[in-house]
Amino acid sequence: MKFKFEVIHQSKKSAARVGRIHTPHGIIDTPSFVAVGTNATLKALDSKAVDEIGLQLLFCNTYHLLLQPGADVVAQAGGLHKFMNRKHPIITDSGGFQVFSLAYGSVADELKSRGTKKHDGTVLKISEEGVLFRSYRDGAKVLLTPETSVDAQKKLGADIIIPFDELPPYHIDSEKLKKSLDRTHRWEKRSLDEHLKNSNGQAMYSVIHGGIDQDLRKQSCDFLTSLPFDGFAIGGSIGKNREEMVELLKFLMPRMPKDKPNHLLGIGDLESIKQIIPLGVDTFDSSYPTRAARHGVLFTKEGLLRILKSVNKTSSSSIEEDCNCFTCKNYTLAYLQHLFKAREISALTLATIHNLHFMVRLMEQYRSDILQDLI
Amino acid sequence: MKFKFEVIHQSKKSAARVGRIHTPHGIIDTPSFVAVGTNATLKALDSKAVDEIGLQLLFCNTYHLLLQPGADVVAQAGGLHKFMNRKHPIITDSGGFQVFSLAYGSVADELKSRGTKKHDGTVLKISEEGVLFRSYRDGAKVLLTPETSVDAQKKLGADIIIPFDELPPYHIDSEKLKKSLDRTHRWEKRSLDEHLKNSNGQAMYSVIHGGIDQDLRKQSCDFLTSLPFDGFAIGGSIGKNREEMVELLKFLMPRMPKDKPNHLLGIGDLESIKQIIPLGVDTFDSSYPTRAARHGVLFTKEGLLRILKSVNKTSSSSIEEDCNCFTCKNYTLAYLQHLFKAREISALTLATIHNLHFMVRLMEQYRSDILQDLI
Numbered sequence: 001m002k003f004k005f006e007v008i009h010q011s012k013k014s015a016a017r018v019g020r021i022h023t024p025h026g027i028i029d030t031p032s033f034v035a036v037g038t039n040a041t042l043k044a045l046d047s048k049a050v051d052e053i054g055l056q057l058l059f060c061n062t063y064h065l066l067l068q069p070g071a072d073v074v075a076q077a078g079g080l081h082k083f084m085n086r087k088h089p090i091i092t093d094s095g096g097f098q099v100f101s102l103a104y105g106s107v108a109d110e111l112k113s114r115g116t117k118k119h120d121g122t123v124l125k126i127s128e129e130g131v132l133f134r135s136y137r138d139g140a141k142v143l144l145t146p147e148t149s150v151d152a153q154k155k156l157g158a159d160i161i162i163p164f165d166e167l168p169p170y171h172i173d174s175e176k177l178k179k180s181l182d183r184t185h186r187w188e189k190r191s192l193d194e195h196l197k198n199s200n201g202q203a204m205y206s207v208i209h210g211g212i213d214q215d216l217r218k219q220s221c222d223f224l225t226s227l228p229f230d231g232f233a234i235g236g237s238i239g240k241n242r243e244e245m246v247e248l249l250k251f252l253m254p255r256m257p258k259d260k261p262n263h264l265l266g267i268g269d270l271e272s273i274k275q276i277i278p279l280g281v282d283t284f285d286s287s288y289p290t291r292a293a294r295h296g297v298l299f300t301k302e303g304l305l306r307i308l309k310s311v312n313k314t315s316s317s318s319i320e321e322d323c324n325c326f327t328c329k330n331y332t333l334a335y336l337q338h339l340f341k342a343r344e345i346s347a348l349t350l351a352t353i354h355n356l357h358f359m360v361r362l363m364e365q366y367r368s369d370i371l372q373d374l375i
Numbered sequence: 376m377k378f379k380f381e382v383i384h385q386s387k388k389s390a391a392r393v394g395r396i397h398t399p400h401g402i403i404d405t406p407s408f409v410a411v412g413t414n415a416t417l418k419a420l421d422s423k424a425v426d427e428i429g430l431q432l433l434f435c436n437t438y439h440l441l442l443q444p445g446a447d448v449v450a451q452a453g454g455l456h457k458f459m460n461r462k463h464p465i466i467t468d469s470g471g472f473q474v475f476s477l478a479y480g481s482v483a484d485e486l487k488s489r490g491t492k493k494h495d496g497t498v499l500k501i502s503e504e505g506v507l508f509r510s511y512r513d514g515a516k517v518l519l520t521p522e523t524s525v526d527a528q529k530k531l532g533a534d535i536i537i538p539f540d541e542l543p544p545y546h547i548d549s550e551k552l553k554k555s556l557d558r559t560h561r562w563e564k565r566s567l568d569e570h571l572k573n574s575n576g577q578a579m580y581s582v583i584h585g586g587i588d589q590d591l592r593k594q595s596c597d598f599l600t601s602l603p604f605d606g607f608a609i610g611g612s613i614g615k616n617r618e619e620m621v622e623l624l625k626f627l628m629p630r631m632p633k634d635k636p637n638h639l640l641g642i643g644d645l646e647s648i649k650q651i652i653p654l655g656v657d658t659f660d661s662s663y664p665t666r667a668a669r670h671g672v673l674f675t676k677e678g679l680l681r682i683l684k685s686v687n688k689t690s691s692s693s694i695e696e697d698c699n700c701f702t703c704k705n706y707t708l709a710y711l712q713h714l715f716k717a718r719e720i721s722a723l724t725l726a727t728i729h730n731l732h733f734m735v736r737l738m739e740q741y742r743s744d745i746l747q748d749l750i
Contacts, residue, residue: 039717040710046721048705069688069713076689077709085705313444314451330423330460334452335415338444342414346421348720 001026003159003203003230005261012373015253015280016366021231021261023089023159024201025081028056030261031277031366033268033359034091034285038064040074040084043290044348045356047086053325053353054360057089057160059285062152063098066144067137071155079157091160091205091285094149094191097235097265099123099131100167128183130164146190154200162233163191165207170237177211184209185223192227203230205263211237212244214251221255231261238264246275253279270299270362277366278375289359293351296340299358305333307351312337325357326350376401378534378578378605380636387748390628390655391741396606396636398464398534399576400456403431405636406652406741408643408734409466409660413439415449415459417731418665419723422461428700428728429735432464432535434660437527438473441519442512446530454532466535466580466660469524469566472610472640474498474506475542503558505539521565529575537608538566540582545612552586559584560598567602578605580638586612587619589626596630606636613639621650628654645674645737652741653750664734668726671715674733680708682726687712700732701725 004022011017019030035042035050038061042050050058060080065071077083080090103123125132130145146164153161164187168180188206195204206229210216225232234252239245245267256262261282267273268286276284289299296307300320305312315333327336327350339347369375379397386392396403410417410425413436417425425433435455440446452458455465478498500507505520521539528536539562543555563581570579581604585591600607609627614620620642631637636657642648643661651659664674671682675695680687690708702711702725714722744750 039713039719041714041717041719041721044720044724046705046725048701064717068717069709073689073709073713077691077707083707083710083713085710314448316452326423330421332452332458334444334448335458335460338414338448338458339416342416342439342443344414344416345419345720345723346416349419349724350421 002201005231005259007258009371011278011370011375014278014375016278016370016375017280017282018367018370019261019282021089021282023203025087025089025159026056028089028283029363029367030282031363031370032056032283033273033289033363034059034263034283035290035356035359036061036285036287037084038287039068040065040080042352042356044294044345044352047084049326049349049353050356051087053357055088055356057091057283058086060090060092060156060158061095061098062092062149062156063095063144065092065156066095066142066152067135071152075155075157079155081157089160090158091263092153092156092158092162093265094153094162094164094207095144096131096149096165096187097167099133099144102133103131104167104169126166128186130187146187147194150191150194154195154198154202157200158202160203160205160231161195162205162207163188163195165209165235167236168209168211170211170240172211174213174216177213177216181209181216181220185220188224189227192229196228205229205231205233205261207233207235207265208252209236212239212248214248217248217252218255221252225257225260229260231263232256233263233265235265238267242272242275245272246279249276249279249281253281256280268359273362273366277370289355290352293355294348296347296351298351299355299362307333307337307340319354320358323354323357323361325354327354327357377576380606380634382633384746386653386745386750389653389750391653391745391750392655392657393742393745394636394657396464396657398578400462400464400534401431403464403658404738404742405657406738406745407431407658408648408664408738409434409638409658410665410731410734411436411660411662412459413662414443415440415455417727419669419720419727420731422459424701424724424728425731426462428732430463430731432466432658433461435465435467435531435533436470436473437467437524437531438470438519440467440531441470441517441527442510446527450530450532454530456532464535465531465533466638467528467531467533467537468640469528469537469539469582470519471506471524471540471562472542474508474519477508478506479542479544503561505562521562522569525566525569529570529573529577532575533577535578535580535606536570537580537582538563538570540584540610542611543584543586545586545615547586549588549591552588552591556584556591556595560595563599564602567604571603580604580606580608580636582608582610582640583627584611587614587623589623592623592627593630596627600632600635604635606638607631608638608640610640613642617647617650620647621654624651624654624656628656631655643734648737648741652745664730665727668730669723671722671726673726674730674737682708682712682715694729695733698729698732698736700729702729702732
């Protein structure tokens, strides 16, 4: 099956839409939550468990996989799907986000530390060619360029890949941001050219940049949508809080091509999801639901349930009475609290299963609501 | 179903035998490996996964469960089986082993440190009544006596429970060892009396002590087998190496009642198993197979497979080609090595599944061999 996107229903009430992305490894029903499986595994779950939960798209990180086990090892196994025994679609990023997070710190780190640089240890050189950095694993020098990133992503063989881009810091003056954007555009074009030499059944989403500067976002959108990308991701700094993000998306989403899928990078908290879906966002990825699970923060329709709270100590209820996930069918809150307090590994697995299942079910509900024009 | 033991076949070649222990939660086919699930979970696996592997008896530790979540919390959940959602048999120990390990260090610690005490931090007082110690969790003082241990084990509700005993250090003079043994006998008798006030469908195995002193072992065996215990465990110091252990068992096993099940405490390496089964050992517990798994040491018929070895980096084979465990059916050595190198939690789960499955299958093979008088 070749990559194809179809809009099933456009809501009459908002820009929300229900769609279907066809990929060589099956369908992604949109809007869809994309879980993050950095190292070719979702943390605390194996691929078969993820399949059972019904997660349709998994996000793997090229930067991490380049350093361990290396793209060639994955290629030799027949690509990521065979390597990790996943039958359903996978998306990989370019590695740019992580390597620039090393250089500049992530936006979150940066906002916490008020703009001071923290993590500049391992990036050796940033130039027009790309980024030279030192592997945190073995100290080897690694050159990441549009071409090497696409080459790595070809070897990984994900259904959807992403061009190499720069992640500029949140605190950056507008001249530097413009320069960064121009270079990102050149890098994305080079990535696309490299990709199109052998598209290999893979789709490539561009990444629209421009920080929180609406003019630059428009320029980026205009430029990138003029190129034959298969979809459009929104990346870079999208604001220091939810309000800035929503304001930016209200400006940007109407300018996105309606016939192509879009993806919002790095967003997955429940309140943000509620606000971005009516703006027409198709897919979005976040490690938040699974990371929260590992910290004992469980998702319920009534809000977050903190498993360590004393009220759960003797509770014979499941996390959610009407949830039919493996965890809720088999284990009580009292037992889950005990596993967390005893620092047992199975606590992480069981909590992750529930939160991931919650997200899958939540997205089914969103799609159903859009189909009925309730959203 | 009440507790009952039957010998199915006595080998013509050795003291090895195939038996069947009936418990309120089902059958244990012997010889049987007993996995250790200290905190009411086998590390890195949930109860349903353990069931699927076919493990018949799980060993939980009263000491740990007393401190977290507390015996009353488990009792309120309806006992360990309901608390952890395990349908098959469970055995609990008395807590004595752990509390005396705190006082004297374990035999292994002690042999490593050549007899110097290391862990005497939290034991406050040892008297005829029992042991007063401080909880490592909240600093509370806890009194463990024959009566409180049995009371806790009643609340936990395991199918097989163990009387409170003293674990004397390996390096101990014979007079002190004799005194310890006499006290252990008094404690075990008190435990049995407490148990028989309300046997509650549970069986109690005594623990035969006496260190590596054959006279004392014989005394212990004679005294304890004169009491109406349901089975007999062999505990205390059973030697500083496998040779001493085998020598002791060759002396002790012929003196054990043939019509009752026996259990060897804390042994589970493959070479020891090979030597103890012909001596007539029915069950034995060890955390070694699952702990080894978490360290990337995988069991195969050809010996131990160390997953981190470079030869596995690109191997598309499973751990064992003819193994039908979940891990071997789904994942390659290359992928498992990657998960271990990336320090992913799923590595621990997948490795544990294989080693536990290996042990279950190994015991099936032993039983089959005994039935054919090959062992």
